[in-house]
Amino acid sequence: MNHRVQFPLGAADIPRAWYNIAADLPDLAPPRHPASGRAITPDDLLAIVPEELARQELTLDREVAIPEPVRQLYARWRPSPLIRAHGLERSLGTPARIYYKYEGVSPTGSHKPNTAIAQAYYNKQAGITKLATETGAGQWGSSLALAGALFELDVSVYMVRLSFDQKPYRQMLMQTYGARCVASPSTETETGRAILARDPDSPGSLGIASSEAVEVAANDPTTNYACGSVLNHVLLHQTVIGQEAIAQFALADDYPDVVVGCAGGGSNLGGLAFPFLGEQLRGGKPVHVIAAEPASCPSMTRGTLAYDFGDTAGFTPLLRMYTLGHGFIPPPLHAGGLRYHGMAPLVSEAVAQGLIDPVAVTQTACFAAGVRFARTEGIVPAPESTHAVEVAIREALRCREEGIGRTILFGLSGHGHFDLSAYEDYLSGTLRDGEFDPGKMTAALAELPDV
């Protein structure tokens, strides 16, 4: 039987500011204009995001105040629990102390509302009435649909075709919130039509879906683009996670040696790890941060650090990031939120500076870890989150081998209630690992823009 302790904070303990690691990371490469190659300014972004988000994207201020209406909506489910994983520890026979920060208590079951609420708020303040976005597994799209309902904004979500077919309940969730959900590539945009002309059976990708959403926003002055990951302001908003965790560890009289997060675009990992890295960068205790990425879409472990587009069609500013090439279409994978060709510039820079250690793990190993976690801790993790579970388990087993009782924190970014068919596939033995094709990466990297 388990003895767990949830280290609770009250709503008054929700951070009053987001933490911006750009203030503490030296030599950060700026985003560049795709045509001229010059460093972009906030004005360059105003066609698709409101002024305050454009400012946040480029600011070097260490703290950005969280508007009180956003904090009050956070208080619906925040602070999220930090839970000691006694059941998992015992099943592993490890001397490690394992903790997880659980974001699945939000209304859509993941960390995504942390930025969806903020982005909807700033767009509403700016007089925008419609938002367009992409989504992979649907965690982001349903969270923006939620935020759109609360702020009375029309939301259109371009959902990666593969996940659209795999996860019908996510579409229904968006529709219940009143949003429109379209399979991507779609016939609604030039981007989508061009891709369908070449490949009518395209499974889509986050890069393609992003292009569709950005295209819609750029062509309609009443529509803005909302981004679910990758960009600086998105990672900024997620830092409530790590800041809360630091306060909760103080209550627990402990502090992590190892911090693990899954990384697709990088917002979950950044949100959890950056506040800890900030402490370290300002002279505090160092932490070993590990980014868990899928072996079939290994931007950090197999890709190249270079300026590339955030989307497939090349509408976004050029971002300096680990990339497999913006034309790379990842193989099918149940962790749709991790099927992205690149990695957030802030995470990429931290990797390049040796502050974050990337590790690639296979889908079947992750589901095995997810089932073990469900049966020992009681929560079924989202497929994305199982990547962090798997790496945390490896670290805990290493502690056992070495006889060292380290403190391991991992981000449980969401629950898997919408992803159970993948668990069924795993349990019935029909789940396969997607194959990474280095040749496709090489071809995509040959198309990198010239900066």
Place this chain on the structure above:
Amino acid sequence: MNHRVQFPLGAADIPRAWYNIAADLPDLAPPRHPASGRAITPDDLLAIVPEELARQELTLDREVAIPEPVRQLYARWRPSPLIRAHGLERSLGTPARIYYKYEGVSPTGSHKPNTAIAQAYYNKQAGITKLATETGAGQWGSSLALAGALFELDVSVYMVRLSFDQKPYRQMLMQTYGARCVASPSTETETGRAILARDPDSPGSLGIASSEAVEVAANDPTTNYACGSVLNHVLLHQTVIGQEAIAQFALADDYPDVVVGCAGGGSNLGGLAFPFLGEQLRGGKPVHVIAAEPASCPSMTRGTLAYDFGDTAGFTPLLRMYTLGHGFIPPPLHAGGLRYHGMAPLVSEAVAQGLIDPVAVTQTACFAAGVRFARTEGIVPAPESTHAVEVAIREALRCREEGIGRTILFGLSGHGHFDLSAYEDYLSGTLRDGEFDPGKMTAALAELPDV
């Protein structure tokens, strides 16, 4: 934009004892032995439940201490939030203050783990290795599967055929926890085989599934029966909900005038309302408690108060309750957790004594309320919970008509992440109300046992 306040408590504020309303309800009719008609003793129950649960079923003690291991597991998600529904209030233009107690933050997304954890604990302590149970919509079955995983007990769940087909993700959730889920009526029991012989297309019912589980437990000394609602000890375990709410209202400096819960077997309603009724019965402030039941399965508003079996085959003790007759098979309904022929004896007695006011509502009205709630408050309610939402909205509109600002509390017993196909049916206009057939009730009531 919403200004919400979640009235938080820490894990230290989780109640240390469950509240037993049997101590305060005068003239409670005892359960009777089906053969002799005499009042049962704890010994009569030992074939299917452990000694401590048998004791709790019949005790008149006002408080039953919560074992510390159970409290520590509760601390994983409890205290659950009490949330002021500012968004819903504004959309209704009501002077009412509406609050909801949200149980969807549990690992399985409903209130059911409150008793599943407790029952698994007592069975484990008693040396039992296997549990059998019934489930309707799957909220209970998946919660017992969770508890079984945490206490390493084998769990078999007989799931009402209608819900088994409607909600495949619930089956997958149980399997992920390592439990076995079987459509009921099944060929595994004499009960199931007899019903299938008469009606091979039987949609099943909670009463049938209960009979299957009780039959299995009664015939195997290593298997016990775990019950998801109706029985006294189940309602007892759920009283953590109402006790927490009382403490949270004290923090909010408010107190409900009206308390609303949905009622199928009665455990969610009892868990929320009994602690408030206990205050009232001991001289505290009176509350108007409303039980929301489905119009297609209206045990309290159309049924009869009589001794009847809790299950279809007649294996359980005779319970004095509002019933449509244990042979009554309710029409199909998405709120599978409310498809039960009877009502918990403790709730039934409170209704009979005028302490609880039952109201029947239709399925389509409930889904309309559920969509309104999702779009104004951000949480998609379980179909069962929409019954409470609908009645709370009616009460709030009555406040608007009368110009009176009452305080309304309702139980949001779970989220609807597993029930989105029902929302899709509603939004596409294909959802139909099940018809209640009074003739079938009359026929079933003619078969009431003679006590």
